[in-house]
Amino acid sequence: MFDTHSHYDSTKFDEDRDEVVAGLTAPNEFDPQGVKYALTCGDSMESSRRAIALSERFAHVFAAGGVHPHEADGFCAEDLAVLEQWYVQKKIVAIGEIGLDYHYDFSPRDVQKRVFAAQLDLAKRLGAPVIIHDREAHADVYEAILKSGVTRGVMHSYSGRREMARDYVELGFYISFSGSVTFKNAQGIVEAAKSVPEDRLLIETDAPYLAPVPYRGRRNDSHLMYATAEFLAFARGVSVESIINSTRENAKRLFSVE
Numbered sequence: 267m268f269d270t271h272s273h274y275d276s277t278k279f280d281e282d283r284d285e286v287v288a289g290l291t292a293p294n295e296f297d298p299q300g301v302k303y304a305l306t307c308g309d310s311m312e313s314s315r316r317a318i319a320l321s322e323r324f325a326h327v328f329a330a331g332g333v334h335p336h337e338a339d340g341f342c343a344e345d346l347a348v349l350e351q352w353y354v355q356k357k358i359v360a361i362g363e364i365g366l367d368y369h370y371d372f373s374p375r376d377v378q379k380r381v382f383a384a385q386l387d388l389a390k391r392l393g394a395p396v397i398i399h400d401r402e403a404h405a406d407v408y409e410a411i412l413k414s415g416v417t418r419g420v421m422h423s424y425s426g427r428r429e430m431a432r433d434y435v436e437l438g439f440y441i442s443f444s445g446s447v448t449f450k451n452a453q454g455i456v457e458a459a460k461s462v463p464e465d466r467l468l469i470e471t472d473a474p475y476l477a478p479v480p481y482r483g484r485r486n487d488s489h490l491m492y493a494t495a496e497f498l499a500f501a502r503g504v505s506v507e508s509i510i511n512s513t514r515e516n517a518k519r520l521f522s523v524e
């Protein structure tokens with residue numbers, strides 16, 4: 267399995283981080299496969315730095331660096347130069363997670379938009395894929411991506427309609443589903459998940475958040491993603507093997523991972 271979105275730098279893993287991350291590659295009671303690749307995403311400059319440190323210690327861990335809309339208020343011009351340097355020199359395979367969040371509005375919307383646009387422009391210039399967070403900001407996120415000219419990336423923990431997923435697929439993007447697709451009342455997300463072409467589908471945990479049913483509410487990790495793979499396999503009428511294989515190969519292609 268390739269978990270395309272996690273936060274192993276989260277304080278929720280402070281007690282046992284090394285044990286959890288080192289243990290991902292071996293099968294366990296939740297996961298008969300084991301996890302071959304895990305992408306851990308930064309959400310601030312500090313957290314991106316921690317993500318890189320993890321990627322340097324574990325061969326199966328890759329990092330993404332970027333500033334989340336929640337943290338946009340503290341962003342400064344020098345941060346862009348640092349992100350660029352990291353992307354070139356470190357085990358960073360994407361700019362993310364970046365985007366807009368109009369649900370919490372932890373940073374003012376004009377600041378969120380400015381910081382998002384600056385990081386999209388950086389990704390465009392570097393030819394880097396982007397990892398997009400879009401919470402209740404669909405129109406503005408789509409407009410900013412179109413304006414930037416970025417055509418490589420992933421809509422993370424997708425929760426929009428199937429029509430919007432189709433627009434992103436046409437643009438060149440991948441669509442990633444987390445444990446939220448397994449939740450009750452997620453019929454709209456399931457419909458979107460059934461509609462995404464097999465060569466653009468990704469899966470993720472967003473660990474430590476969004477553990478899939480039947481583990482909902484507990485701390486998530488990449489092993490529990492097997493339940494999401496099973497759910498998607500059932501919804502799409504294919505084998506769990508084929509979901510795991512195609513999402514892994516898709517992620518390797520998007521993030522240029524060998």
Ligand SMILES: [Zn+2]
Pocket residue numbers: 271272273307363472
């Ligand atoms: Zn995330």
